[in-house]
Amino acid sequence: MFGGSKRPPIEKIETIIGPNTTFNGYLKCDGSVRIDGVCEGGRIETVGNIIVSESAMVAADLVARNVSVSGAVSGRIYASGRLEILSSGRVWGDVEVGSFLLDEEGYFRGQMIMKEEPPKPPQLARGERFSTGDFPLER
Numbered sequence: 001m002f003g004g005s006k007r008p009p010i011e012k013i014e015t016i017i018g019p020n021t022t023f024n025g026y027l028k029c030d031g032s033v034r035i036d037g038v039c040e041g042g043r044i045e046t047v048g049n050i051i052v053s054e055s056a057m058v059a060a061d062l063v064a065r066n067v068s069v070s071g072a073v074s075g076r077i078y079a080s081g082r083l084e085i086l087s088s089g090r091v092w093g094d095v096e097v098g099s100f101l102l103d104e105e106g107y108f109r110g111q112m113i114m115k116e117e118p119p120k121p122p123q124l125a126r127g128e129r130f131s132t133g134d135f136p137l138e139r
Contacts, residue, residue: 012031012032013031013032013033013034013051014029014030014031014032014033014048015027015029015031015032015033015034015046016033016034016035016036017033017034017035017036017037017039017056018036018037019036019037019055020037021036021037021038022037022038022039022040023037023038023039023040023042024039024040024041024042025041025042026042026043026044026045027042027043027044027045028045028046029045029046029048030046030047030048031046031048032046032048032049032050032051033046033048033049033050033051033064034050034051034053035050035051035052035053035056035058035071036053036055036056037055037056037057038056038057038058039056039057039058039059039060040059040060041059041060042060042061043060043061043062043063044058044060044061044062044063044064045062045063045064046063046064046065047064047065048064048065049064049065049066049067049068050062050064050066050067050068051067051068051070052067052068052069052070052071052072052073052089053070053071054070054071054088055071056070056071056072057071057072058071058072058073058074058075059073059074059075060075061075061076061077061078062075062076062077062078062079063077063078064078064079064080065079065080065081066079066081066082066083066084067079067082067083067084068084068086069083069084069085069086069089069090069091069106070086070087070088070089071088071089071090072089072090072091073089073090073091073092073093074091074092074093075093076093076094076095076096077091077093077094077095077096077097078095078096078097079095079096079097079098080098080115081097081098081099082097082098082099082100082101083095083097083099083100083101084101084103085101085102085103085106085107085108086103086106087103087104087105087106088105088106089103089106089107090106090107090108091106091107091108091109091110092109092110093109093110094110094111094112094113095108095110095111095112095113096112096113096115097112097113097114097115098114098115098116099114099116100112100114
């Protein structure tokens, strides 16, 4: 949706919160994290990527380079690279991202801040008007 269509690079996952695991607290690591279980409260922070699988339920803040959500997240998300909310993903909370992808069936409720400056809109001199030649239209 917003940002390029390039997928973030896949990294080796170093930390897994398994499907039968409930985690509560602060987790900080250098590698990528995969969440298949439940995270209640706290914060998960990594310089790598965070993957929230379809079975995961997260009520915590997430900080990473790239975040991919297929499960449910309630909390703030800070992704210096890309946030992907895939078709089964649901996010309730504010996000600050470098780029954003929302699949057609994905759900997002919150406010978003894009870290990179958007391209500047075209400027007109005072009294000047756009003509249809300014915007090429395909017919």
